[in-house]
Amino acid sequence: MNQAFLDRVRIVLVNTTHPGNIGGAARAMKNMGLSQLYLVDPYRYPHEEATRRASNADDVLEGAVVVKNVQAAIEGCDLVIGTSARERRIPWPLKDPRACMAEAVSPRHQRNIAILFGREHSGLTNEELAMCQLHLHIPTNPDYSSLNLAAAVQVVAYECRMLAQGETVEVSEASGWDMPLADAGDVERMHQHMANTLATINFIDPANPKQALTRLRRMFSRIRLDEMEVSILRGMLNRIDKAVARNKAD
Amino acid sequence: MNQAFLDRVRIVLVNTTHPGNIGGAARAMKNMGLSQLYLVDPYRYPHEEATRRASNADDVLEGAVVVKNVQAAIEGCDLVIGTSARERRIPWPLKDPRACMAEAVSPRHQRNIAILFGREHSGLTNEELAMCQLHLHIPTNPDYSSLNLAAAVQVVAYECRMLAQGETVEVSEASGWDMPLADAGDVERMHQHMANTLATINFIDPANPKQALTRLRRMFSRIRLDEMEVSILRGMLNRIDKAVARNKAD
Structure with a gap:
C-alpha cells in the first residue's frame, strides 16, 4: 500500500455552496x-x-485548510489537476480519473498533487482550469452528467486508492529527470509575471487578453516545467522588464 | 460505448433504512x-x-421494482455479485470492483447481472452472500471502512461505465487538437530568433551561452508546438525587439 502517495494527494474544493458536500467529501476521502x-x-x-x-x-474536516484563492491552495504542489465536466473552446489534455492518477503516481512527482473540484453549478472557471496541467473528466451519461460534488470526490479518491494498492506503475519518460519539477505556486507567479510583462510591451491588452495568455498557459502546462526552467523564464522576464523600464525612463 | 452491458446491470438495494440513500443511488446510477x-x-x-x-x-426511481426478498430480485440474472465490507468466516472469492466488472462483462454472461448492496449497518447476511457467485469488496482505509451506501453504488456504477467505455478515453496532444503542428523549420527559426533576442537584452552572452539555450530548447522539445503557439512566441519576440530598439535609438 503506497500510503505516501495518498498522503500527497490534496483535495481542493473551490467556492463550495453546500456545507453537506464538504462533509461528504471529507468522508469519501477518509x-x-x-x-x-x-x-x-x-x-x-x-x-x-x-x-x-x-x-x-x-x-x-477539522484538519481542513481554508484559503482565499486557488493560488494559495496549490502552493507546494508539482502537479495540479482540474476536474472538468465540459468541453472547452481551447482543448486541453483531458483524461479520465484512472489515466490522471496513473500520471500522478509517476516518480516524477515528488511533492503534493492538487485535485481541484469546482462550484456545484458552474465548476471551475477558465482561469482556474488554466492553472492546471491536466484536466480530469469523470465519464458520465451524456444525458445526465451532473455528478454530485461528494460523489465526484468519491470516484477520484477511489481511483487514488486503487492505484496506491498496487496497480502497475508506469514509469514515464521523465523519471530520472535532472531537475525537480517546479512548485505550482512558482509556476503561477511566473505566469502572472509573464502576463504583466506582455502587457507592458503591448503584446496583450490586459483588459482584453483574448486567447494568447490561455494558449501560453496551455503550452507550458504540457511542458511540466522544472525548477531551473521556471528560474530561466523568470530571469528572461526580469531582463525584458529592465529593458522596457530603461526605455520609459529616457 | 457498450450500453447493452449497462442495461443489463441491476442494482439491488437490500432493506435500505434511509430513503435518502435510495435517491442517492438512483442519481449515481443515472x-x-x-x-x-x-x-x-x-x-x-x-x-x-x-x-x-x-x-x-x-x-x-419511478422505474424501481420493489420486491420482498433477494430471491425475487435475482430472477432473470446469470451472475449475482454481493458487496461485502468484511472478511467472512468462510473465505469466498473476493474481488475489487474492477475485477468483478471485468468478469461481469465476459460474453459468458448474457442475462442480467445483479449487484447486491446490503443494509447500512449490517450489510448482507451470510445467507444472502451465499446466493452470490462473486463477492465484491471496495478497497477502503482499514481504520475507516464504513462507506456510505450511495457512495458504494457510485463507485461500482463508475466501474461499470469505465468498462462499457472500453479503452481509456484520452484527448491526446495529437488527436483532436485545434491547431496543426508547427513546421520544424518554423520552430527552428523561432529558436534562432529567441537566441538573438536573449543576446540583445543581455540575458545570454552569444559567445558563451552556457546551458540556458540548451535548456530552453529541451523545454520546448518536450511538447510538440502547434502553429499558433509558434506564431505567439514569434510575436512576443518581435515586441521585445521593438522595445529594445526604441531604447537604443533614443
Whole structure:
C-alpha cells in the first residue's frame, strides 16, 4: 500500500455552496485514506451540516485548510489537476480519473498533487482550469452528467486508492529527470509575471487578453516545467522588464 | 460505448433504512448510464427524501421494482455479485470492483447481472452472500471502512461505465487538437530568433551561452508546438525587439 502517495494527494474544493458536500467529501476521502483537504473560500464553513455528513471523518474536516484563492491552495504542489465536466473552446489534455492518477503516481512527482473540484453549478472557471496541467473528466451519461460534488470526490479518491494498492506503475519518460519539477505556486507567479510583462510591451491588452495568455498557459502546462526552467523564464522576464523600464525612463 | 452491458446491470438495494440513500443511488446510477434498480423490502419507500436526493434521476426511481426478498430480485440474472465490507468466516472469492466488472462483462454472461448492496449497518447476511457467485469488496482505509451506501453504488456504477467505455478515453496532444503542428523549420527559426533576442537584452552572452539555450530548447522539445503557439512566441519576440530598439535609438 503506497500510503505516501495518498498522503500527497490534496483535495481542493473551490467556492463550495453546500456545507453537506464538504462533509461528504471529507468522508469519501477518509474512506479511501486521503487526508489533505483544502477549502477555497467556502460559502458556509464550518457548519453543522458539514460535520453531520462527515460522519466520523471529523479529523479530516477539522484538519481542513481554508484559503482565499486557488493560488494559495496549490502552493507546494508539482502537479495540479482540474476536474472538468465540459468541453472547452481551447482543448486541453483531458483524461479520465484512472489515466490522471496513473500520471500522478509517476516518480516524477515528488511533492503534493492538487485535485481541484469546482462550484456545484458552474465548476471551475477558465482561469482556474488554466492553472492546471491536466484536466480530469469523470465519464458520465451524456444525458445526465451532473455528478454530485461528494460523489465526484468519491470516484477520484477511489481511483487514488486503487492505484496506491498496487496497480502497475508506469514509469514515464521523465523519471530520472535532472531537475525537480517546479512548485505550482512558482509556476503561477511566473505566469502572472509573464502576463504583466506582455502587457507592458503591448503584446496583450490586459483588459482584453483574448486567447494568447490561455494558449501560453496551455503550452507550458504540457511542458511540466522544472525548477531551473521556471528560474530561466523568470530571469528572461526580469531582463525584458529592465529593458522596457530603461526605455520609459529616457 | 457498450450500453447493452449497462442495461443489463441491476442494482439491488437490500432493506435500505434511509430513503435518502435510495435517491442517492438512483442519481449515481443515472449519472453512469445504469437504469435497473431493485429494492428489496425497503423501510420507507416511496419517500420525499428519496425523490429529493435523486435530483433529476426520478425516472430511475419511478422505474424501481420493489420486491420482498433477494430471491425475487435475482430472477432473470446469470451472475449475482454481493458487496461485502468484511472478511467472512468462510473465505469466498473476493474481488475489487474492477475485477468483478471485468468478469461481469465476459460474453459468458448474457442475462442480467445483479449487484447486491446490503443494509447500512449490517450489510448482507451470510445467507444472502451465499446466493452470490462473486463477492465484491471496495478497497477502503482499514481504520475507516464504513462507506456510505450511495457512495458504494457510485463507485461500482463508475466501474461499470469505465468498462462499457472500453479503452481509456484520452484527448491526446495529437488527436483532436485545434491547431496543426508547427513546421520544424518554423520552430527552428523561432529558436534562432529567441537566441538573438536573449543576446540583445543581455540575458545570454552569444559567445558563451552556457546551458540556458540548451535548456530552453529541451523545454520546448518536450511538447510538440502547434502553429499558433509558434506564431505567439514569434510575436512576443518581435515586441521585445521593438522595445529594445526604441531604447537604443533614443
